Amino acid sequence: MNLSNIDSKNHINFLSGLSLFENIQAVEIESMLPQLKIKKYQKGEIFSFDINNRPRLYLTFIGQFKLTKINERGDEMILRVVNAGEVISPMHFSHYYDVSAEFIKDTTLLYFSEETINKLVKENPKFAKNIINMLAESVQSLMVTAEVWRLKNTKERLGWFLASVNNANLGKLPISKSLLASYLGMTPESLSRALKKLSEEGIKLENKTIVQKTGKELCEYCDKVIGSDCNVFGSHECPLFNS
Amino acid sequence: MNLSNIDSKNHINFLSGLSLFENIQAVEIESMLPQLKIKKYQKGEIFSFDINNRPRLYLTFIGQFKLTKINERGDEMILRVVNAGEVISPMHFSHYYDVSAEFIKDTTLLYFSEETINKLVKENPKFAKNIINMLAESVQSLMVTAEVWRLKNTKERLGWFLASVNNANLGKLPISKSLLASYLGMTPESLSRALKKLSEEGIKLENKTIVQKTGKELCEYCDKVIGSDCNVFGSHECPLFNS
DNA sequence: TTAAAAACATGACCTATGTCAAGTTTGACT
DNA sequence: AGTCAAACTTGACATAGGTCATGTTTTTAA
Numbered sequence: 001m002n003l004s005n006i007d008s009k010n011h012i013n014f015l016s017g018l019s020l021f022e023n024i025q026a027v028e029i030e031s032m033l034p035q036l037k038i039k040k041y042q043k044g045e046i047f048s049f050d051i052n053n054r055p056r057l058y059l060t061f062i063g064q065f066k067l068t069k070i071n072e073r074g075d076e077m078i079l080r081v082v083n084a085g086e087v088i089s090p091m092h093f094s095h096y097y098d099v100s101a102e103f104i105k106d107t108t109l110l111y112f113s114e115e116t117i118n119k120l121v122k123e124n125p126k127f128a129k130n131i132i133n134m135l136a137e138s139v140q141s142l143m144v145t146a147e148v149w150r151l152k153n154t155k156e157r158l159g160w161f162l163a164s165v166n167n168a169n170l171g172k173l174p175i176s177k178s179l180l181a182s183y184l185g186m187t188p189e190s191l192s193r194a195l196k197k198l199s200e201e202g203i204k205l206e207n208k209t210i211v212q213k214t215g216k217e218l219c220e221y222c223d224k225v226i227g228s229d230c231n232v233f234g235s236h237e238c239p240l241f242n243s
Numbered sequence: 244m245n246l247s248n249i250d251s252k253n254h255i256n257f258l259s260g261l262s263l264f265e266n267i268q269a270v271e272i273e274s275m276l277p278q279l280k281i282k283k284y285q286k287g288e289i290f291s292f293d294i295n296n297r298p299r300l301y302l303t304f305i306g307q308f309k310l311t312k313i314n315e316r317g318d319e320m321i322l323r324v325v326n327a328g329e330v331i332s333p334m335h336f337s338h339y340y341d342v343s344a345e346f347i348k349d350t351t352l353l354y355f356s357e358e359t360i361n362k363l364v365k366e367n368p369k370f371a372k373n374i375i376n377m378l379a380e381s382v383q384s385l386m387v388t389a390e391v392w393r394l395k396n397t398k399e400r401l402g403w404f405l406a407s408v409n410n411a412n413l414g415k416l417p418i419s420k421s422l423l424a425s426y427l428g429m430t431p432e433s434l435s436r437a438l439k440k441l442s443e444e445g446i447k448l449e450n451k452t453i454v455q456k457t458g459k460e461l462c463e464y465c466d467k468v469i470g471s472d473c474n475v476f477g478s479h480e481c482p483l484f485n486s
Numbered sequence: 487t488t489a490a491a492a493a494c495a496t497g498a499c500c501t502a503t504g505t506c507a508a509g510t511t512t513g514a515c516t
Numbered sequence: 517a518g519t520c521a522a523a524c525t526t527g528a529c530a531t532a533g534g535t536c537a538t539g540t541t542t543t544t545a546a
Contacts, residue, residue, distance in 0.1 A: 069386075071394045079386060092379035096467035097386070121371060128364060128371040135378035136335035142385035143312075143322055143340070149392060150428055151314045154503070178523065185393055190503060192525050224339035397533070421493065433533060435495050 008033055011110065014061060020087055020134055023126045035116040040108050041065070047101045049090040055114040057089040063107025066179070068100050078183045080141075081175060087134060091117065104179065144225055149185050154194040157184045159221030162203065162210050166218055167229040171210040251276055254353065257304060263330050263377055266369045278359040283351050284308070290344045297333040298357040306350025309422070311343050321426045323384075324418060330377060334360065347422065387468055392428050397437040400427045402464030405446065405453050409461055410472040414453040 008030075015021050015029050041047060041063070060082050067079040067088065079099065082088055090099065091114040121128045148157055161184060165173060175183070181191035195205060201220075202213030212218055219239045227233045227240055234241055251273075258264050258272050284290060284306070303325050310322040310331065322342065325331055333342065334357040364371045391400055404427060408416060418426070424434035438448060444463075445456030455461055462482045470476045470483055477484055 069390050069394070071390075073394075075394050077390055077393045079389065092375070092382060093386075094383045094468050094471070096471050097383060098467070099386075118372075121375065122368045125365045125368070125371065128368065128375070129361075132335070132364065132371070132374055132378060135375060135382060139335060139378060139381045139385065140337045140340060142382065142389065143336075143342075146322065146385065146389055146392070147312050147314075147320055149389070150320045151312070151316075151318050176523075187504060188524070189505085189526080193503090196525090224341070225337050228337070228339050419493080430534060431494070432496080432535085436533090439495085 011036060011061075014085075014110075015059070018059065018085065018087065020059075020130050021127075022130055024124070024130070028124070032112070032116070032120070035112055037111050037113075038108065039111070041101075041103045041106070043103055043106050045103045047103070049093075049099050049101065051095075054090040054093065056091050056111045057087065057114075057117050059110040060084050060086050060088075061108040061110050063103065063109075064105045064174075065101045065103040065107055066183075068102055069098070070100070076182065077185070078179075081179070081183060083174065089117075089131075089134070092135065104175070140225070144223075154184075154186050154190045155197045156221060157186070158191060158194040159198060159203070159218065160223070160226070162198075163218040163222040164226040164229075166210050167222075167226055173205065173208040173210070254279060254304075257328075257353075258302070261302065261328065261330065263302075263373050264370075265373055267367070267373070271367070275355070275359070275363070278355055280354050280356075281351065282354070284344075284346045284349070286346055286349050288346045290346070292333040292336075292342050292344065294338075297336065299334050299354045300330065300332040300357070300360050302353040303327050303329050303331075304351040304353050306346065306352075307348045307418075308344045308346040308350055309426075311345055312341070313343070319425065320428070321422075324422070324426060326417065332360075332374075332377070335378065347418070383468070387466075397427075397429050397433045398440045399464060400429070401434060401437040402441060402446070402461065403466070403469070405441075405448075406461040406465040407469040407472075409453050410465075410469055416448065416451040416453070 011033060012026065012029055015032075016024070016026060021029055038061075047053075062084055064081065064083050066081050069077045069079060071077075080088070081104075082101075093099070117131070121131055148160055152160060158180075161180065165171065173180070177191055178188045181188045184191070186194070198204075202217045204211045210218070216239075222230070222240060224240055227238070230238070232238050236242065254276060255269065255272055258275075259267070259269060264272055281304075290296075305327055307324065307326050309324050312320045312322060314320075323331070324347075325344075336342070360374070364374055391403055395403060401423075404423065408414065416423070420434060421431045424431045427434065429437070441447075445460045447454045453461070459482075465473065465483060467483055470481070473481070475481050479485065
């Protein structure tokens with residue numbers, strides 16, 4: 001796909017807003033544009049990161065998709081829900097690891113090839129640092145996810161997710177309930193029941209928005225990683241530092 | 244702790260054998276030694292990666308420990324079992340993430356401070372690439388672990404672990420059964436029962452060593468990521484490519 | 487070599503969460 | 517506005533795997 005001037009401007013703006021391009025000068029980003037490829041996907045489409053299109057780094061320009069693994073029995077695990085502005089780099093996965101993207105909304109992905117990224121890492125220590133930060137964040141988020149799955153029951157998992165949404169997304173649920181259930185590793189039925197229990201504690205969902213009775217109920221489900229986005233984090237009001 | 248000449252030699256040999264120092268010249272490694280610190284721990288000791296000693300990168304010179312998270316109820320999750328020659332970099336974790344190391348054997352850790360590592364990343368693109376590879380491996384291994392926990396039952400989890408040990412470690416179990424149970428997210432009782440089911444399929448543990456009836460039984464539990472270490476991987480004998 | 491402790495195995499029972507089936511609500515498209 | 521499909525809820529029931537109690541084997545230490 002050829003890029004018009006307007007597209008180029010848009011892409012430069014988009015890229016320079018990403019933390020992956022923090023401290024990278026505009027001229028330098030501009031010089032990368034010829035290597036930038038674009039691909040559009042429709043809602044519902046499935047795209048497999050196989051040997052031909054895994055060794056890349058993808059940037060979500062517009063849209064939303066889920067990164068999933070499916071086993072022989074057909075059980076699905078959602079590794080991550082990727083939103084506009086987020087990056088995934090299957091080029092850093094094992095050569096033999098199969099993952100698929102299933103698009104939740106119409107989506108436009110931008111991507112660079114592995115060589116382009118590796119060249120940049122070699123030539124620009126700041127970019128290397130940004131890649132390192134991105135991977136470190138993936139590690140962190142996977143460790144937290146593992147913990148949530150392993151040590152929390154359904155109600156706690158849901159509470160944890162709502163607490164994180166409340167901090168990061170102003171209480172607006174970014175995904176549907178059934179997708180959320182799958183992401184949290186439970187059935188929609190269990191999510192429904194968990195929500196019922198939470199509503200007894202004063203935590204409700206009204207029209208995809210989180211509503212708390214006093215506004216503090218979700219604090220019980222917060223942790224230090226998601227809490228660092230909260231405006232009372234670390235203060236005397238924050239239960240995480242008062243026990 | 245001061246380092247003798249002999250220690251220095253040992254450490255240089257040790258470091259240059261790590262994939263983290265691949266393609267790094269011996270002189271360069273030598274120049275880093277003044278920044279290298281050493282700490283010894285005894286079996287059973289617990290060490291918390293808190294604010295004072297998290298911003299580092301640790302290299303396991305001798306010994307074995309488990310990286311764990313514990314929740315309020317006291318349930319423990321093993322994130323990783325770290326063996327001699329392996330690296331962990333809590334400096335790349337979130338500022339607020341608490342993890343502990345519990346030493347399974349007497350252990351000697353070497354470490355560099357965050358500044359030392361970051362300086363090296365800045366100055367040496369090859370080292371930056373090695374750090375990126377290390378983090379990418381962490382991401383990969385956490386994704387696989389998540390999949391194992393989420394999509395496999397106890398028997399399959401154990402089978403998967405035995406298959407990976409069989410490929411990577413010549414069939415010798417590197418940890419005790421109760422530690423393994425905890426690592427696989429089940430109770431020792433469940434592991435015992437899972438082992439019983441596997442023995443009906445011709446897979447047994449004799450004196451911490453895996454014994455298979457025909458030698459192919461574990462292939463059923465293999466996947467493409469752990470299989471890439473196997474000597475029949477990808478050939479017509481390999482069930483992963485024959486279905 | 488033996489005693490004590492730790493690790494492991496086995497059975498009975500319990501519980502969280504999955505499955506299935508039958509509604510009910512919501513939302514998208516004429 | 518009305519229709520249909522999808523999303524969600526609720527109840528009855530099933531089951532994998534946890535808990536607890538007891539017995540056996542292995543390891544450690546004197």
